[in-house]
Amino acid sequence: MSDQAHTRTEHDIAPGDEEQHSVGERVIGYVVGLGLALLLTATSFFIAGTDLVWQPSIPVALIVLAIAQMGVHLVFFLHITTGPDNTNNVLALAFGAMVVFLVVGGTVWIMGHLNQNMPPMDQIMQMHR
Numbered sequence: 259m260s261d262q263a264h265t266r267t268e269h270d271i272a273p274g275d276e277e278q279h280s281v282g283e284r285v286i287g288y289v290v291g292l293g294l295a296l297l298l299t300a301t302s303f304f305i306a307g308t309d310l311v312w313q314p315s316i317p318v319a320l321i322v323l324a325i326a327q328m329g330v331h332l333v334f335f336l337h338i339t340t341g342p343d344n345t346n347n348v349l350a351l352a353f354g355a356m357v358v359f360l361v362v363g364g365t366v367w368i369m370g371h372l373n374q375n376m377p378p379m380d381q382i383m384q385m386h387r
Contacts, residue, residue, distance in 0.1 A: 287334055288334065288335070290334065291330055291331075291334025291335055294334070295327060295330050295331065298323050298326055298327045298330065299327070301323055302320055302327075305319050305323070306320065336351075338351060
């Protein structure tokens with residue numbers, strides 16, 4: 259019974275604690291991530307600069323490759339996984355994305371309303387005279 263209890267606690271990890279990996283395993287993970295990121299980047303430049311791909315599909319292909327690039331960075335470099343110990347990381351990522359969305363979206367919204375409410379340029383020039 260004590261042997262089972264020992265093996266059960268040996269593999270239990272508290273939320274927020276990371277599993278200990280050797281330096282070699284970590285380096286291999288980073289090298290694989292770097293290789294995938296470089297491959298996706300080279301593919302994006304290839305698709306943007308070639309005539310081998312149907313021209314109207316190039317923006318869609320670049321968007322798909324950009325999303326794949328974000329996935330590679332999240333998994334291999336930021337270590338965002340679906341594990342239960344990654345809840346805090348996912349929440350921090352979601353909060354950061356929300357803040358960026360609010361800042362960028364609010365800026366675009368304000369600029370759109372400013373453009374809509376500005377007088378024409380000839381009226382502005384007459385006010386300066």
